Amino acid sequence: MISCQFEHPERCDLRQSLADKVRAFAALKDGSLPPDQLRLLLESIAQNDHLHLDLESHLAPPESPSERFTEVLCEDVIASVYLLCWDEDLPGTLIHDHGGSSVGIYVLAGGVEELVYRDGHYSEWNHLQAGDLFCSQGDYIHRVYDRPGTGRSVSIHVYSPPLTSMKFYTFNAAEQRLRPTGQEWSKQSPHESMIASASSGA
Helix, strand or coil: CCCCCCCCHHHHHHHHHHHHHHHHHHCCCCCCCCHHHHHHHHHHHHCCHHHHHCCHHHHCCCCCCCCCCEEEEEECCCCEEEEEEECCCCCCECEECCCCCEEEEEEEECEEEEEEEECCEEEEEEEEECCCEEEECCCCEEEEEECCCCCCEEEEEEEECCCCEEEEEEEECCCCEEEEEEEEEECCCCCCCCCCECCCCC
């Protein structure tokens, strides 16, 4: 059972229902979920009534306008579920990978944009709006930011196996290639920002 001693009952119901969904998939598969199973899990989460009831609280202006809101909603041996809020006044993420974890993203409200990089090169620019979802393999590298004109946006990210590390990159325009920045995030270093904000030109 999820410990919800200090949470609102509806918030507790959300976290418990997500944990139950992830646990059900964990019983079917060891290690990490293949793309088709990850998509099924993400679709199941997207249909969660508790998630949509909780949405309004995340659409309000942020208490700390200089930081992106990130929350771990649940985590199991096979997957972790994060909620992220995106604001037009904040820069997007740095270009980053997911430490080998596959990722599924569902846009709950608003819209986000992402730049995708494959084989060290810029590959595509995706526009995602509320209701859109997609899943990718563990070698996925991208940058995400709020879609202009959508106001505050909210997205759900599912990682399998659970997210434990990320590396960051910069795109060398002259060479048209990605270069590692040397920066990394690790779950063992909680003082580091989970998804760093981009500096100029990142």
